[in-house]
Every structure is written in C-alpha cells, then in structure tokens.
Amino acid sequence: MKREFAPERLDVAGFAEAGVRLSAADALNRYGRLAAEAVEPTSSGVIAWEAVGEERHDAAGRAEPWLHLSASATLPLVCQRCLAPVQTRIEVDRWFRFAPDEDAAAALDEESEEDVLVVSRDFDLHGLIEDELLMALPITPRHEVCPQDVPLSVADPDFEAAQDKRANPFAALAKLRSGKPE
Numbered sequence: 695m696k697r698e699f700a701p702e703r704l705d706v707a708g709f710a711e712a713g714v715r716l717s718a719a720d721a722l723n724r725y726g727r728l729a730a731e732a733v734e735p736t737s738s739g740v741i742a743w744e745a746v747g748e749e750r751h752d753a754a755g756r757a758e759p760w761l762h763l764s765a766s767a768t769l770p771l772v773c774q775r776c777l778a779p780v781q782t783r784i785e786v787d788r789w790f791r792f793a794p795d796e797d798a799a800a801a802l803d804e805e806s807e808e809d810v811l812v813v814s815r816d817f818d819l820h821g822l823i824e825d826e827l828l829m830a831l832p833i834t835p836r837h838e839v840c841p842q843d844v845p846l847s848v849a850d851p852d853f854e855a856a857q858d859k860r861a862n863p864f865a866a867l868a869k870l871r872s873g874k875p876e
Contacts, residue, residue, distance in 0.1 A: 701745070701819035706792050708815075709747035710759030716819070717744035722767060725824040731831060733772045733779050741767040743823050759792040759813055765823050771831070776840035786826040 699709050701716060709716075722729050722739030732739065743765035749757045766785045773780040791806060792813040793799035803810040811817075 703816040704819045705815045706747075706761065706813045706817045707759050709745075710749045710761065710792070711747070711757070713747055713749070715744065715746045718742075720820075722769070725820070725827070728767070728769070728824050728827055731771065731828070732769050734770050736770060739767065739769065741765060741823065741827065745819055761790045761792070763788055763790065763822065763826065765827055767827060769831075771835040773836045773840060774834040775836045776842055776844050778837075778841060780835055780837045782832060782835045784827050784830045784832075786823075786830050788826065790822075 697708060697712060697714075699705065699712075699714055699716060701718070719740050719742045722732070722736060722741055725741060728741075729736075729739070743763070746762045748760045748762065750760050752758055764785075764787045766783065768781050768783050770779040771782045772778075789808045791802065791808045791810045793802050793810055794813055796812055799810045799812050811822075
C-alpha cells in the first residue's frame with residue numbers, strides 16, 4: 695500500500711523514510727502574505743515548488759529526516775529607482791534537517807550550516823514554502839534598465855515658486871518699526 699503525503703499536514707519522518715518527492719504549481723493567491731507583497735493584483739501568478747524527503751544517518755548511526763525544498767515565483771514588485779512595477783524572479787533551493795524536539799534542534803542549529811526544524815506529523819509545507827520565498831524577496835527590487843527616465847533633480851520649481859510667494863514676516867516688522875503704514 696502506497697502512503698499519501700499531503701503538504702498541508704506532512705508527516706516529515708514518514709516522508710523522509712519513504713524518500714518521497716512532492717511537487718506542484720500553486721496559484722500565488724493561495725499564499726496570502728506573499729501575494730500581499732505584489733504591487734498589483736496578479737491572478738495568473740504561480741509558485742512552482744518541489745520537496746524531496748531523504749533519510750540520512752548521523753555519526754551515531756541514527757536516522758535523521760531531511761527535506762530538500764526548491765521553489766520559485768515571479769512577482770510584480772516596486773522598482774526602487776523609477777517606482778514602476780518590475781517582474782522579479784524569486785527562487786529558493788535549501789536543505790532542512792529535522793530534530794526530534796526544540797532542545798535538540800537548538801543544539802544542532804549551533805553546529806550545522808543547514809536550517810534545523812522540529813520533526814512533526816502535521817508539518818505545514820505550504821507555510822515553509824511561503825516563509826522561504828518571503829525571506830528571498832530582494833530588499834531593493836529594480837529594473838536592469840528602467841523603462842522611463844528617472845528624474846534626478848535637487849531643485850523643484852513648484853516648491854521654489856511657492857517660497858517666493860510667501861510673505862516675509864520680518865518685512866512686516868520692519869514696516870512697523872519705521873512707522874510707515876502698509
């Protein structure tokens with residue numbers, strides 16, 4: 695009998711022991727926090743992901759569950775140069791090591807380069823995918839070459855004109871002091 699593994703409630707130990715591969719192309723709107731980062735609504739956005747379970751043995755010969763996650767998406771973000779939308783490709787390719795409890799995870803995390811998570815029988819793989827893609831977002835998304843010229847000016851003519859029209863408060867005081875009526 696073949697076991698079924700659901701990404702919403704993944705039995706990590708069983709998934710790794712069976713060496714199963716899950717993959718899908720989910721709609722972006724399924725991942726609410728990631729979809730909120732998009733500058734414009736996108737109903738056609740897709741997140742392609744693949745998760746592979748693997749069981750490895752530690753130095754003592756104990757089996758440890760591992761998970762390899764690769765995911766990618768293209769989001770419309772705000773270009774930080776021209777402030778226009780820019781289609782930004784986001785990719786994740788990471789290994790995760792699972793520990794039996796929080797204390798073991800903290801100890802392993804100190805000595806290992808991989809991310810260490812706590813093994814669970816109802817692990818939310820979709821949540822991990824969304825978290826990793828959110829962390830992969832660029833700090834300053836921008837076009838290679840902006841589609842429109844970016845105005846680089848230190849002077850604003852409208853601001854200067856408004857400053858010139860404003861009355862000088864010291865001119866009114868000078869008139870009072872000289873005794874001349876306005």
